[in-house]
Amino acid sequence: MNLYGSIATTTTVTPTDSRLLRNFGHKPSRPSLIVYKSMATRRSSTTGASPLLRINSNFSxxxxxxxxxxxxxxxxxxxxxxxxxxxxxxxxxxxxPSRRFESRTLEEALMSVPDIETLNFKVLSRNDQYEIREVESYFIAETTMPGKSGFDLNGASKSFNVLAEYLFGKNTKEEKMEMTTPVFTSKSQSEGEKMDMTTPVITKKAAGQDKWKMSFVMPSKYGSNLPLPKDPSVRIKEVPKKIVAVIAFSGFVSDEEVERRESTLRESLKKDTEYRVKNGASAEVAQYNPPFTLPFTRRNEVALEVERIQE
The missing domain is CATH 1.20.5 (Single alpha-helices involved in coiled-coils or other helix-helix interfaces)
Structure with missing residues (x-):
């Protein structure tokens, strides 16, 4: 006998049993024994015994x-x-989305940003045109954008995907990190000058250079212990604490709109008696929303680094 084989069993039949069997049309081959073949049985897991169970193999x-x-x-x-x-x-x-920013105009009242981590800052002053923020230091992952525009759809998509791959696992620890906001786009700064960035994706460009850079703000919980990127085009940098003047606007970002907003911000800051644009500062563009966001609810910002006016 094996576990899945057939097993022969015998049963003793009394004279009364024999008469009953004949009545039902059964004629035993031997008067005292009838052999029945049973199907496969299995060993009991609880008692250790191996009872003979009549189970149809096809049904099992x-x-x-x-x-x-x-x-x-x-x-x-x-x-x-x-x-x-x-x-x-x-x-x-x-x-x-959550609303983290105080509204100064109807346009800003309609803006919203996703409920994800953003830069840590405090507002030092505010007026109808712009606000002055003191931004805490943070880390970014940045890459150089192809083309001469920071807002070309093809170039922006490629750069965004490169940074997203790093963020979502293309790094030495193969670790998936959380997305933050905003994304910064800025023009490259001149050699030897440190690039400053804030929470959105920033695209920035300095005088005499045509290359734009896009950057993601890294989740603050990592600090300086960020996994290294596998893609050599991605660089990790620390942005020191700084003061910036920020002007917000809705809609989709274009080169023309950025130039117009930057010009407005610079002109407004000329009248500020406490802060002035830092020498050599170039505009940074922060975009807080994913592409599917309605234009009138999007929040974009143009920022210029400023310094206090010494009395």
């Missing part, structure tokens, strides 16, 4: 398949529920 195989399919379906359903919950949680951060 079908039952096993059904049980397996049911188990897999249950596991898949549970996993799908978790994934849907995570997706819903992440989507809610963008669909139901």
């Amino acid at each position: 195989a079908l039952e096993a398949r059904v049980s397996l399919v049911f188990a897999l379906a249950t596991q898949t359903f549970s996993l799908s529920q978790r994934l849907l919950m995570e997706l819903a949680s992440e989507t809610a951060k963008y669909v139901f």
